Amino acid sequence: MLLDTLTLRVALAVVDVTLLLLFYFITYRRTRSAYSGWWSSALLLFFVGNAAYLLDGTVYQVWANPFGNVALVGGAASVWAGARSLRAPVPKAWQLAVGPAITAVASVLDNPATNIWSGGPAYLFFMGALIGLGCRELLVLDRDYSRVHRVLALSAGVLSLFYIGRVIAFLADGPEGPVFLAVFGSVPTTLLSTLLLVMASFAMTDLSHEQQTQDLRARATVDGLTGLLNRTAFVSLAEDELRRLKWTRTSSSLILADLDHFKSINDEFGHAAGDTALQAFAAACTSVVRSTDLVGRYGGEEFIILLPGVTPETASGIAADISRRMMMDKSGVIPRLPTVSYGIAAVPAGRVDLQELVTSADEALYRAKSLGRNRSVLATSLEDKSA
Structure with a gap:
């Protein structure tokens, strides 16, 4: 039919x-x-x-x-x-x-x-x-x-x-x-x-x-405010990257960054201004680092960056570039952007303990804060610590 x-x-x-x-x-x-x-x-x-x-x-x-x-x-x-x-x-x-x-x-x-x-x-x-x-x-x-x-x-x-x-x-x-x-x-x-x-x-x-x-x-x-990796994602990807670097015997650097006097920004200008400062730093990181680098928001106003194949001295220059790029940001939401302090830890070839690296970078960041902020400090070598 x-x-x-x-x-x-x-x-x-x-x-x-x-x-x-x-x-x-x-x-x-x-x-x-x-x-x-x-x-x-x-x-x-x-x-x-x-x-x-x-x-x-x-x-x-x-x-x-x-x-x-x-x-x-x-x-x-x-x-x-x-x-x-x-x-x-x-x-x-x-x-x-x-x-x-x-x-x-x-x-x-x-x-x-x-x-x-x-x-x-x-x-x-x-x-x-x-x-x-x-x-x-x-x-x-x-x-x-x-x-x-x-x-x-x-x-x-x-x-x-x-x-x-x-x-x-x-x-x-x-x-x-x-x-x-x-x-x-x-x-x-x-x-x-x-x-x-x-x-x-x-x-x-x-x-x-x-x-x-x-x-x-x-x-x-992804961190919803900054668009960077959140802490859990960064840790997972960084551990994978460190295992890869171990086999290639490649040294690297880890940067821990903290926005200076961030609480005063929130107190003086409001939380919208604080959010703007965080976004400005994230944008500066994205524009400076390579696509192969890992950048994450570690918590609050603290950020973490893993730079494969980069020496601590070069990492210090990258940190300075990030701060300069951030200060170029012009926003009507916040009258002034905060400065940033950095702690930089060298990642020796063959080391894969991320938490140990973060601790070392955090100690260097604390010294940067105590020295007056708005600077980067290199951590003591992990190899020197274990000697």
């Missing part, structure tokens, strides 16, 4: 609204991510567009058919915006509106009261182009970005190529031509769209949960 177009469109509309409700309430309400929101918008517009086509052949076709074209092209634009949001800001509103606007004009001017393919070339072209742009955004993501974004790219790519084939067949063969009806007509399009929508929705759900897990993991390792 052959299914007629009306039955398939009803089935597709049911699938659309079912996926929309499941995705919105199970995924989007939990993650609130941009791409989940755009995919929910796409599903809603696909449902509205397919539902509008159910009015073809009635007196309402004059507005329902153009409206369906515009809604479906808007859904394709949402697919592009959602894919784009995974790596960059979404397209501007006017960029998203170009396809639907041109489709609307072409559909209204093409006798929609009697022509169910009014605006067909514009509608088919923008469906293929916008979904193709979504496919491109997914393909340029790093291969390791997720487990499923390649599946989404494949689904979008297949659907984009199919619509490009549709517009070519439409122009060459006509909407009533045998090639168009057999390969690119409403029946095969509805079947393919249903299959790909289901695949894409499950993949999007998996991607949303994956990104939520990554976000939770990031929150567990």
